[in-house]
Amino acid sequence: MGTPTSAKSRKVLITGATGDTGRVAVKESLERGLTVRALVHRTDSRSAALEELGAEVVTGDLLDINTVRPAMEGVDAAYFVWPVQPGLIHAAVNFAQAAKEADVSTVINLSQRSADRFSTSDSCRDSFIVEQVFDWSGVPVVHLRPTFFLEWLLYPWQLPYLQQGVLRMPVGKGRHAPIAAEDQGRAIAALLEKPEEYVGTTVPLSGLVEMDHEQMAAELSDALGREIVFQDPPIPEYIKSLEEMGVPPYVRQHFAGAMADYQNGHMSGWDDNVERLTGRKPLSVGEFARAHADVLNPPSS
Incomplete structure (x- = not known):
C-alpha cells in the first residue's frame, strides 16, 4: 500500500x-490544507460551489x-459514503477494488x-457486510459508526409533524446521542488528514448528549420557544x-428494522470522538434546532 505523505501534499477523494x-x-479538508478531489454524480450549482472553494470536481x-x-x-486517502438506497455492497466492492x-x-x-449482521433492516445488515468487504480487501480502512x-x-417524513409541534418516532424508551452532519464532516476531514492512529479500527461518532426522545422533545421545545411533544406510534403504523x-420502499424497510433495533438499545452509548478528532465539541440538539429554526417552525401565514 502507499506510504503516508505530509498533510500539505496529501490528496484526498471525497464521494457524496x-x-x-x-x-x-x-x-474542512481544504481548510486543513489538503488537496481535495470531489466526486459528484453531475455538475450543477452544488458542484460549482465546491469548485469555488478550491476542490477539483470529477x-x-x-x-x-x-x-x-x-x-x-x-x-x-478516500472517503466512502452511500445513501439509504439499494446498491451499497456493489458500490463498496467497486470502491475497494479501485482503491x-x-x-x-486509507479508506474512510x-x-x-446500527450495522448488524442480524438486523432485519437491509441497510443495517449490508452496512455490516460492507465493513467486512473493506477488511477483506486489504485496503487500510477506518470504519465510522x-x-x-x-x-x-x-x-420530509419528520418535518411536517415538528412544524405542528410533534416529534414522532417509534422508538420507545431507546436512547441515542444525535449528531449533526456538520460534526461528522469535521471528523471525516481530520481522519483524511491523519488516519494512521485509527486504521484498522471502528470509530463510533456521537453527538453531545445521549438522550431519549422525551428529553429530545424538551430540548427542541426550549430551543424553538414552543411546545414539542413526543409521540411514539407502533412501528407498523409509522x-x-x-x-x-x-417514502421509497427501501427506506421504509430500513426504518422498520432500524426502529426495532433502536428500541432494543442498538443506538445507545456515548463517546467524545468528535471532540478528540477535531478539538471542538459537537452541536447540541438545541444548537442545531436554533440554527434551523426557520425551517423547523411553522411557515408564516
Missing part, C-alpha cells in the same frame, strides 16, 4: 461531495468501477451505529404513514 457529510468534509458513479478508478488516481488498484493508503468508510443524524429532523407520504 454535495451531500450532508461530504460537503462539510470538502470544506463526475462518476460508484456503481461503475470504470468511473471510480480514474477518480482514485494519485489519491492518498486497491490505485494504491490508496461511513457505516452506521455515527448515530442518527440530527438532519433527520428536517426530512411505516404505513411513511408509505402514505411517498
Whole structure:
C-alpha cells in the first residue's frame, strides 16, 4: 500500500461531495490544507460551489468501477459514503477494488451505529457486510459508526409533524446521542488528514448528549420557544404513514428494522470522538434546532 505523505501534499477523494457529510468534509479538508478531489454524480450549482472553494470536481458513479478508478488516481486517502438506497455492497466492492488498484493508503468508510449482521433492516445488515468487504480487501480502512443524524429532523417524513409541534418516532424508551452532519464532516476531514492512529479500527461518532426522545422533545421545545411533544406510534403504523407520504420502499424497510433495533438499545452509548478528532465539541440538539429554526417552525401565514 502507499506510504503516508505530509498533510500539505496529501490528496484526498471525497464521494457524496454535495451531500450532508461530504460537503462539510470538502470544506474542512481544504481548510486543513489538503488537496481535495470531489466526486459528484453531475455538475450543477452544488458542484460549482465546491469548485469555488478550491476542490477539483470529477463526475462518476460508484456503481461503475470504470468511473471510480480514474477518480482514485494519485489519491492518498478516500472517503466512502452511500445513501439509504439499494446498491451499497456493489458500490463498496467497486470502491475497494479501485482503491486497491490505485494504491490508496486509507479508506474512510461511513457505516452506521446500527450495522448488524442480524438486523432485519437491509441497510443495517449490508452496512455490516460492507465493513467486512473493506477488511477483506486489504485496503487500510477506518470504519465510522455515527448515530442518527440530527438532519433527520428536517426530512420530509419528520418535518411536517415538528412544524405542528410533534416529534414522532417509534422508538420507545431507546436512547441515542444525535449528531449533526456538520460534526461528522469535521471528523471525516481530520481522519483524511491523519488516519494512521485509527486504521484498522471502528470509530463510533456521537453527538453531545445521549438522550431519549422525551428529553429530545424538551430540548427542541426550549430551543424553538414552543411546545414539542413526543409521540411514539407502533412501528407498523409509522411505516404505513411513511408509505402514505411517498417514502421509497427501501427506506421504509430500513426504518422498520432500524426502529426495532433502536428500541432494543442498538443506538445507545456515548463517546467524545468528535471532540478528540477535531478539538471542538459537537452541536447540541438545541444548537442545531436554533440554527434551523426557520425551517423547523411553522411557515408564516
